[in-house]
Amino acid sequence: MALLITDECINCDVCEPECPNEAISPGEEIYVIDPNKCTECVGHYDTPQCVEVCPVDCIPKDPEHVETTDMLMDKYKALTGQA
Template sequence: MALLITDECINCDICEPECPNEAISQGDEIYVIDVDKCTECVGHYDDPQCVEVCPVDCIPLNPNKVETEDELWQKYRGLTGKE
């Protein structure tokens, strides 16, 4: 499942450069995660890097984008071209 940045975001700019898929960008009021690019860092790291660095713990799983680990791996392969 993709991740989601909640309205508790303080726009600290820490998460965006940590995302290996460039799925995080500045939205109108807070940072947002592109669900089509978010793999929860599957294929890159053991844990989602944005969650690891977030100082306010505002990046939960997105209940509107439920994905299995296999689906996350497929997305990773599609984004990176790696097998």
């Protein structure tokens, strides 16, 4: 499933450069994650890098975008041209 940045975000700017899929961008008030690009780092890393670097723990799984690991891998392949 894709990840989501909650309103607890402090706009510290550390998550955006860590995303290998460029799924994180500045929103109107806080950073946002594009669920069409977020693979939870499947295909790149063992754990979501944005979650690893977030100092306030504001990046949970998005319950509105439920995906299996296989679905995330398929998305990774499509995003990287491997499909």
